[in-house]
Amino acid sequence: MSEMGARAVKFGIPLSVQLDLTYRCNERCVHCYLDHEDHGEMSTAEILGLLDQLAAAGVFFLNISGGEIFMRKDLFEIIAYARRLQFSVKLKTNAVMIRAAKAARIAELGVESVQISLYSHKAEVHDAITKLPGSFKRTVAGARLLKEHGVRVSFANVLMTHNADDYQGVQALSAEMGVGYNVDATITPMMDGDRSILQLNVDAARLQHIFHDDSLLGGSSDAFCAPPDGPMSMEDAYQTLPCSAGHTACYVSPYGDVYPCVQFPYRVGNIREQTFIDIWRDSPQLAEVRSISVGDLQGCSSCVHGGSCTRCPGLAYLEGNMRGPSTQDCEKSFARTGVASKNLLSKRGESSPTPTPRSIPILVTA
C-alpha cells in the first residue's frame, strides 16, 4: 500500500477521492460541520460524468459520503456505475435508511466496506447527538443487516463532550457484532469557518485518558504516548509532505467544488467549470498546497513533536495559515505525550526547550 502511495506521488495520481453526493441529511448531529441545505447538487449525469473523469485520472479508492448518501434517490445507480469503472468503493452513512433490500444490493455491488457513524452504545446518548429519535436502534439494525449480507462494516465513533466516556461501550458493541471500530476525537470547524462547534471537543484530561487506553491501541499505548524524538532534520523536513491532501487525495463536494481534502476547505476548482484532470494538474491553488513541505511549516519544522505530529493542514488553514500549526493537533500531541509543542509554548509566552539530542557524539582522539 505504501508502495502504491509512493508511486502515486511520483506520477501525480489522485489515488483516493472522497465524493460527497449531498449535504442533505436525515440527522442533525450537534457537531456537524455542514450546511444541510441543497445549494445545487450535481445531477446524476454530472456525477456519472465525473466518475468517468476520476477513473481516467487514475483514482482507485472512491469514498462516497455526505450528508446522508441515502438521501440521493440515484445512489445505487451511482454506486453501480462506480463499480463498473472498477473503483474500490467505500460508503459512509448513518445506516438509518438501510433495510434488507438495500443491504443486499450493497453486497451485490461489491462495495469494499461501509463506515457507519455511531456515537454511543446508549440509545439516549446517540439520539441526543443525532437529534433523530430512534436513530440508534435503526443505525445498529442497519449495521447488522449489512453484516448478515457479508458486507464489511466499521463503526466510526466520533468523540465529543456528550459521549467521551462511551467509547468502550461502542468498542464492546463492535466486538459483539463483529464489525470494525474507529475512534476520532476531533471536532472540526464548520466548512464556512464557524468555529463555535469546537466547544464540543473533548477536554484535555479526558483526551489524555483516551490516548493512554491500551484497548484502543492494541497494547501499544506506551509507544504511542512516548515523549517525542525531537525535530526532524531539516533535510528530512524538506522532503516530507505534510499529508496526502492535494498530493494523492482530494475531495469533491456535491456542488462540484474540488478541495485538497474534506477537512481542508480551500477551493481549488470546480468540475462544472473545468475537467477534473485540468484542476488536478493545473490548479494554482493545488500547486500552492503541493509546494509546502514540513520544512516550510512555521513553528512546526523545529518543534519537538517533529515526525510524530499528526498536524492536519486543513485545520491549520481553518485556523488562518496553511503553513502554520494546527492548535487542535498541538493539543492532541500534548495530551498524548505530556510535552507541549512549540506553538503551545508560544501561546503561553514560553520558549521552546532545547531538544534532548538523540545520541551524544563521542570524539575520539588518538
Added chain:
Amino acid sequence: MNAPLYIARGTDIAARRFGEETMIMSGKDSELFSLNETASLLWQAADGVTPLAQIVERQLCAAFDVDAQTALRDAEELARQLAGHGILRVSDQPLADTDAGKAP
C-alpha cells in the same frame, strides 16, 4: 495434449492501470496486487473465451522473446494464484465475457 484453459476477469474486484502496471484489489479479502507489465497483458486479455495458450502466444510471446511452453506454464501458475483471490476465474470451458471488468 492438455485441455484448453480459459481465464476471465473476476467481477468482485477493484482495478486501475498505472502506466504498464495494473493495481487490483480483491473483493474477497481486500488484498492488493500489483500486476507487472506481463501479468497486466494477461489480465487485459482475459475475456473468458480466448484459450490461455492463445493469449500467451499472441500477447506474451509476441511482445517478449520467451519460449511458448515456459510462458504458458508460468501463465497458468499466475492465473491459478490470482483465481485463489477471486481476481481471475479459471475454467476448462469458455466463461462469460467480462469486458466490464477491464480496468480503465
